Amino acid sequence: MSASPLFRTIEGPTELERFLGLPYSLNPELADDLRLGRRRTEWMWVALIEDSVVARMAWWGNPGDNKPALLDIFDIADPTDPVHRLAARNLMETATRQVIGSRAERPGYIRYVPPDWRENQASHRHVEVLIDIAGQTGARVFVERLRFEWRKGTPIAPPSGRLEFRQPHDDDEVLDLMTAVVPGSLDAHTVLDLKTMTPREAAHDHFSGELAQQISSRDNWRVATDHTGASVGFVTPGHNHYHPVIGYLAVLPEHRGNGYIHDILNTGTRILADQGVDHIRAATDLTNLPMAAAFERGGWINFERSINMTWTPP
Numbered sequence: 001m002s003a004s005p006l007f008r009t010i011e012g013p014t015e016l017e018r019f020l021g022l023p024y025s026l027n028p029e030l031a032d033d034l035r036l037g038r039r040r041t042e043w044m045w046v047a048l049i050e051d052s053v054v055a056r057m058a059w060w061g062n063p064g065d066n067k068p069a070l071l072d073i074f075d076i077a078d079p080t081d082p083v084h085r086l087a088a089r090n091l092m093e094t095a096t097r098q099v100i101g102s103r104a105e106r107p108g109y110i111r112y113v114p115p116d117w118r119e120n121q122a123s124h125r126h127v128e129v130l131i132d133i134a135g136q137t138g139a140r141v142f143v144e145r146l147r148f149e150w151r152k153g154t155p156i157a158p159p160s161g162r163l164e165f166r167q168p169h170d171d172d173e174v175l176d177l178m179t180a181v182v183p184g185s186l187d188a189h190t191v192l193d194l195k196t197m198t199p200r201e202a203a204h205d206h207f208s209g210e211l212a213q214q215i216s217s218r219d220n221w222r223v224a225t226d227h228t229g230a231s232v233g234f235v236t237p238g239h240n241h242y243h244p245v246i247g248y249l250a251v252l253p254e255h256r257g258n259g260y261i262h263d264i265l266n267t268g269t270r271i272l273a274d275q276g277v278d279h280i281r282a283a284t285d286l287t288n289l290p291m292a293a294a295f296e297r298g299g300w301i302n303f304e305r306s307i308n309m310t311w312t313p314p
């Protein structure tokens with residue numbers, strides 16, 4: 001019979017090597033994250049059995065914030081081993097109590113998974129175990145998202161000529177446009193926000209989130225206008241802490257269904273490509289079919305998905 005697990009934070013950056021012993025796509029980012037204050041050792045926990053890491057978890061936060069914004073690492077050494085699964089579950093409860101405490105809003109959990117995770121038996125089983133353990137602590141799957149990447153050399157279709165693009169006059173104009181696209185959005189986060197917020201508040205929330213994540217200037221942002229000069233949509237290309245990104249893009253409700261999103265996406269892509277980036281990242285909900293179709297038509301690769309879980313009741 002194995003000893004009871006020990007739950008503790010890593011002891012300092014010197015113990016990072018041990019934390020990296022379990023494989024995950026975010027591992028290569030962790031050393032920089034720690035150095036730059038996006039992670040803290042007190043937010044990085046392990047479950048040890050006889051000195052082996054059988055489970056681990058870590059939160060991410062904006063540099064300078066006292067509390068983490070997201071739980072984005074939760075791994076089990078052997079998901080088929082019930083001892084490891086129990087240790088993982090108890091780790092989640094213990095670490096959350098220490099890191100989050102009684103904070104009313106518990107940060108969500110994001111798990112990156114292969115695009116074919118449902119078809120691939122091994123990843124399906126693994127992901128189901130993680131979802132199940134988080135579920136035992138009160139979480140539920142909130143949305144599954146498609147993660148896309150444009151890669152250097154992928155052709156970008158020339159403009160159709162139907163739209164003009166200009167920089168936004170100021171933040172207020174972007175906020176006005178974001179407020180206007182909120183109604184009828186297929187985006188699960190927006191739909192959830194609208195249960196407790198006005199469209200303006202939801203837009204403001206999203207806007208401040210975007211600003212916090214984009215470390216580049218907003219010179220790349222564009223408003224799309226039609227031949228009458230009316231705004232039909234916008235795109236916010238930029239850089240987050242890790243990648244060039246298309247932060248957000250949308251078409252105003254009265255202009256939807258005209259295929260404008262293709263021009264808007266291509267324009268955002270071209271702006272970053274002309275600046276020499278070798279890839280660009282973006283994401284959309286699995287259910288946002290028109291947006292996913294636009295990425296695919298633009299030659300973007302669906303390289304990964306994410307399962308987003310929340311502890312907030314429906």
Ligand SMILES: CC(C)(COP(=O)(O)OP(=O)(O)OC[C@H]1O[C@@H](n2cnc3c(N)ncnc32)[C@H](O)[C@@H]1OP(=O)(O)O)[C@@H](O)C(=O)NCCC(=O)NCCS
Pocket residue numbers: 181184185186187248249250251252255256257258259260261262283284285288290291
């Ligand atoms: C997703 C979005 C950008 C699509 O823009 P678009 O220019 O209307 O896209 P398309 O013209 O290619 O639309 C394709 C089809 O989807 C339908 N569609 C587009 N948006 C829709 C919506 N919000 N709800 C229901 N159907 C929608 C269109 O009517 C069209 O149907 P049709 O082919 O039968 O005419 C736009 O709906 C939007 O701005 N949504 C809110 C913001 C958002 O989700 N942005 C993406 C964040 S990643």
